[in-house]
Amino acid sequence: MADVSDREQKLEGVGSSRKRKEDARFICGQGSYVDDIKLPGMLFGGIVRSPYAHARIKSIDKSKALEVPGVVAVLTADDLKPVNLHWMPTLGGDVQAVLADKKVCFQLQDVAFVLANDRYAAADGVDAVEVEYEELPAIVDPKKALAPDAPVIREDIADKDNVGHGPRTHPNHIFTWEAGDKAGTDAVFANAPVTVREEILNPRVHPCPLETCGCVASFDKVRGQLTVYMTSQAPHLVRTVVAMLSGIPESKIRIVGGDIGGGFGNKVPVYPGYVAAIVASIVTGVPVKWIESRIDNISTTGFARDYHGVGELAADNQGRIKALRFSAIADHGAFNAHVSATKFPAGLFSICTGSYDIPKAYCRVDAVFTNKAPGGVAYRCSLRVTEAVYLIERMIDVLAQKLNIDKAEIRRRNFVRSEQFPYTTAFGWTLDSGNYHAALDKVLKAVDYAGLRREQAEKRAKGELMGIGISTFTEIVGAGPTKVCDILGIGLFDSCDIRVNPTGSAIARLGTMSQGQGHATTYAQIIATELGLPSEEIQIEEGDTDKAPYGAGTWGSRSTPVGGAAAARAARKIKDKAKKIAAHLLEVGEADLEWDVDRFRLKGNPTEAKTMKEIAMAAHTSNLPEGMEQGLDGTEYYDPPNMTFPFGAYVCVVDVDKFTGETKVRRFYALDDCGTRINPMIIEGQIHGGLTEAFAVAMGQAVPFDENGNHLGNSLMDYFLPTAVETPKWETDFTVTPSPHHPIGAKGVAESPHVGGIPCFSNAVIDAFAHLGVTHMDMPHTSFRVWQRCKAHGLNKR
Amino acid sequence: MAKKQAVSFKLNGKEVDVLVEPRELLIHTLREKLQHTGPHIGCETSHCGACTVDLNGMSVKSCTVLTVQCQGAQLLTIEGLAQGGVLHALQEAFHLDHALQCGYCTPGMITRAYRLLKENPNPSEEEIRYWMAGNLCRCTGYQNIVKAVRSAAMKLSAQAAA
Numbered sequence: 001m002a003d004v005s006d007r008e009q010k011l012e013g014v015g016s017s018r019k020r021k022e023d024a025r026f027i028c029g030q031g032s033y034v035d036d037i038k039l040p041g042m043l044f045g046g047i048v049r050s051p052y053a054h055a056r057i058k059s060i061d062k063s064k065a066l067e068v069p070g071v072v073a074v075l076t077a078d079d080l081k082p083v084n085l086h087w088m089p090t091l092g093g094d095v096q097a098v099l100a101d102k103k104v105c106f107q108l109q110d111v112a113f114v115l116a117n118d119r120y121a122a123a124d125g126v127d128a129v130e131v132e133y134e135e136l137p138a139i140v141d142p143k144k145a146l147a148p149d150a151p152v153i154r155e156d157i158a159d160k161d162n163v164g165h166g167p168r169t170h171p172n173h174i175f176t177w178e179a180g181d182k183a184g185t186d187a188v189f190a191n192a193p194v195t196v197r198e199e200i201l202n203p204r205v206h207p208c209p210l211e212t213c214g215c216v217a218s219f220d221k222v223r224g225q226l227t228v229y230m231t232s233q234a235p236h237l238v239r240t241v242v243a244m245l246s247g248i249p250e251s252k253i254r255i256v257g258g259d260i261g262g263g264f265g266n267k268v269p270v271y272p273g274y275v276a277a278i279v280a281s282i283v284t285g286v287p288v289k290w291i292e293s294r295i296d297n298i299s300t301t302g303f304a305r306d307y308h309g310v311g312e313l314a315a316d317n318q319g320r321i322k323a324l325r326f327s328a329i330a331d332h333g334a335f336n337a338h339v340s341a342t343k344f345p346a347g348l349f350s351i352c353t354g355s356y357d358i359p360k361a362y363c364r365v366d367a368v369f370t371n372k373a374p375g376g377v378a379y380r381c382s383l384r385v386t387e388a389v390y391l392i393e394r395m396i397d398v399l400a401q402k403l404n405i406d407k408a409e410i411r412r413r414n415f416v417r418s419e420q421f422p423y424t425t426a427f428g429w430t431l432d433s434g435n436y437h438a439a440l441d442k443v444l445k446a447v448d449y450a451g452l453r454r455e456q457a458e459k460r461a462k463g464e465l466m467g468i469g470i471s472t473f474t475e476i477v478g479a480g481p482t483k484v485c486d487i488l489g490i491g492l493f494d495s496c497d498i499r500v501n502p503t504g505s506a507i508a509r510l511g512t513m514s515q516g517q518g519h520a521t522t523y524a525q526i527i528a529t530e531l532g533l534p535s536e537e538i539q540i541e542e543g544d545t546d547k548a549p550y551g552a553g554t555w556g557s558r559s560t561p562v563g564g565a566a567a568a569r570a571a572r573k574i575k576d577k578a579k580k581i582a583a584h585l586l587e588v589g590e591a592d593l594e595w596d597v598d599r600f601r602l603k604g605n606p607t608e609a610k611t612m613k614e615i616a617m618a619a620h621t622s623n624l625p626e627g628m629e630q631g632l633d634g635t636e637y638y639d640p641p642n643m644t645f646p647f648g649a650y651v652c653v654v655d656v657d658k659f660t661g662e663t664k665v666r667r668f669y670a671l672d673d674c675g676t677r678i679n680p681m682i683i684e685g686q687i688h689g690g691l692t693e694a695f696a697v698a699m700g701q702a703v704p705f706d707e708n709g710n711h712l713g714n715s716l717m718d719y720f721l722p723t724a725v726e727t728p729k730w731e732t733d734f735t736v737t738p739s740p741h742h743p744i745g746a747k748g749v750a751e752s753p754h755v756g757g758i759p760c761f762s763n764a765v766i767d768a769f770a771h772l773g774v775t776h777m778d779m780p781h782t783s784f785r786v787w788q789r790c791k792a793h794g795l796n797k798r
Numbered sequence: 799m800a801k802k803q804a805v806s807f808k809l810n811g812k813e814v815d816v817l818v819e820p821r822e823l824l825i826h827t828l829r830e831k832l833q834h835t836g837p838h839i840g841c842e843t844s845h846c847g848a849c850t851v852d853l854n855g856m857s858v859k860s861c862t863v864l865t866v867q868c869q870g871a872q873l874l875t876i877e878g879l880a881q882g883g884v885l886h887a888l889q890e891a892f893h894l895d896h897a898l899q900c901g902y903c904t905p906g907m908i909t910r911a912y913r914l915l916k917e918n919p920n921p922s923e924e925e926i927r928y929w930m931a932g933n934l935c936r937c938t939g940y941q942n943i944v945k946a947v948r949s950a951a952m953k954l955s956a957q958a959a960a
Contacts, residue, residue, distance in 0.1 A: 019893060019894065019896070020896065022901065023892070023893040023898060023901075024893070025901075026898055026901030026904045026905075027876075027885070027890075027892050027904060027908065028836070028876065028880060028885075028889065029834070029835070029836020029837070029875065029877050031835075033835075033838065033902065035829075035835075035838075035839065036835040038830070119826070120821070120822070208936065209900070209902075209936055210840045210846060210848055210900070210902045210903050210934065210935070210936050211840065211900070211902045259900075260900065261900050261901070262899075262900040262936045262937055264936070291839075293842060294841040294842060294843065294846075515900055516899035516900025516901065516937050517899070518899065681896050682896070684896075685896050685937075685938060685942060686899075688939030688940075688941045688942065689899060689937045689939045691939060692936075692938075692939035693936070715841070715843055715845075716841045716843060716845035716846060716934075717845065721845075721846075721934050723930075723931040723932075723934060723940075724927040724928075724930050724931055724933075724940040724943065724944065725927050725928055725931045727927075727939055727940050727941075729941060730939060730941055
């Protein structure tokens, strides 16, 4: 047995906390991020941006800019028109101006692209371009977008009664999306003994990865080939979009991801800067670099959320939920660039029944245009899942308070029970697996929940504020089954191509794209366990579309559920062939063989065996079964049969200073169940990071505007990114409930702590005021806002 | 465009001479003229610390230092931390304690921690959090960074005692 466990350990396969392969280059400053790329003759692009949120462009005068030393050219919409690239399609089914065409619809919208020899000259050139505007009234509040007299933001589509997702009712209306049984839900509400209603706001936030977006576009005129190095979480989809846009054959376009300094959803879409740089390179025939500033990043690319909703629950007197109803106005900004699967314009919002057995449900989302930046990415979550989980995890607390039922107990009463899986929700999702009661009980015991409630009661008696937040969320990740999930018509499968070398090392290429998740480490572990080859000798490559097979990229925690499944199944194809070779070499039938960690051995005589390394060599010789080709390769394009549904139980304890409004997170305990655990060290790191981003969203992040659409906080001076000082200490725990349909039972984890963490913080802060009858406080819970709440209740008097 | 100026300084122990406009920022000189792309640009407003380098024995954010201010200076960047092919204790600890994910903040983070440990060889966890607050990380939640700085501190003091 010692031999077996030794051999298993040497593989460093699934379950091993092996150290990361990626680290060596990063700790030495040898990463290769897009701004590190320098090509001969490269020009630098700078963008002239609109100071107004809504205005007509009366004229653009380039002459002074062209006199600036180092400036080579200035491109405007009129220059892009001849190649038909002044507008581009969006991932939301709309179109978006690459460079503003006659009018600007949000502040800092791209108006002109200045090409210069270096970034200083480009900045000088940007300052020297003179644009004359005629300011128009702006819409900032999405609730006012559909007023009869509201200014029309999108004149270019004013006459269209449909922009891809059903009928429009107003020039500023994008779509109405509904799900569930409206009549049935309304009937339950009409007769329910108890109902609760609360406004649920997910304010506009930004993922703000530490590296901004950027690219280096290089068009080789002689060969007709376009290479783009870019910060993309989905390089293959980008290649397809660029081919559609440019008319260059897709085979002559190469997108290279390189190292990416964090994405969190911000690096999924195609932005005007990328397109402008590509056009500029095609026009000039030299490479063109464009790198966003931080202010441009927060102001113009990939915001998230901006969901203004009303949630309702109907229940019996014991707190058992009978129906859920939700409606929201979704602020999509000036163009519908929301990232969403074609059939799900409001993303996966309908996961909003959460971990609970709710018989009837209905939701409706109305998306509108406003004079704000487009984007609508999923900030460390799947599409609209944070919004959905925030809704249900807040509402169940509101219901508990109304009925005076403990917030843990009300969850227990409503959980889908473990024997109910697979469980189909009122919206039609089939939750594949779960064990919610066990997870919650483990957490409550670990934090001494009863003791915390006793302490809270004592503190309240003394006039002190302490809050206990609970979140028992279910996530939906791993988009997704191609029957229901596509973007621009392309199914959201993913892929893996493995080649085993004669000496038993291997290279695997996948259609996903790491931005820090550690794919080079973890994919190798999956393959190591499947093939019995050491993960150390398995090289992983992603992100270069000339090398990797086609895939939809890394977002929505889809890498493990989809890419990881492809890796396991590609390896199994190799293993099937290896078994045939082993049987041939041992001169026995395949049925006489069994797998043993890293080898096939003869049943009943384990010394008669062929290791995978021996088989790899044999696969490259003439000593093969009759008719078998040489080589030991496997490719899998994996179309998942279902999404995966990771879940968790979190508890957060906060102490609120009633005189200053300062909220201190005393304790945060997070139990996650992501199914089979590939690398516990990396999982824990992901949870730390996701919780920190949840903390940021709940406690400080918002992208505010004044009534004219001016940004009021778009640098790191204002936009809250927690430092090591504010960030709480995290305690992590786990249970393991494998996904029954995933080849290795894994579910994905990176976004769970973000999605489940945000309502946990909100629930904790609001719980601190629950004894005063408070059920509503909007995020972010900054000290000032919490202090205002204290003041409203007269708590801040000494 | 103003007249270019010649500036000389020591970068990771080697003399370098550059010709720069007076307005040129140190981070751009390092990255674009001197091929030291370890320090990164994250905000250009001194908030994120991705561009942190060591200037005359002080941590500075090289996005808000002019290159012309560095005449005669001693500069240390992430590229200069490993000695004779041996990683610095901090580099090793960041790897062993999983203190990095996307890697973008890592060079600035390690360079800052290097100065921290020079000034305070045995910092408490709270001191590490406070002294590293000028460097932002979006991936790790800092917990493992704090752990790595602690373990490097212990390793370095053990080495010093030996």
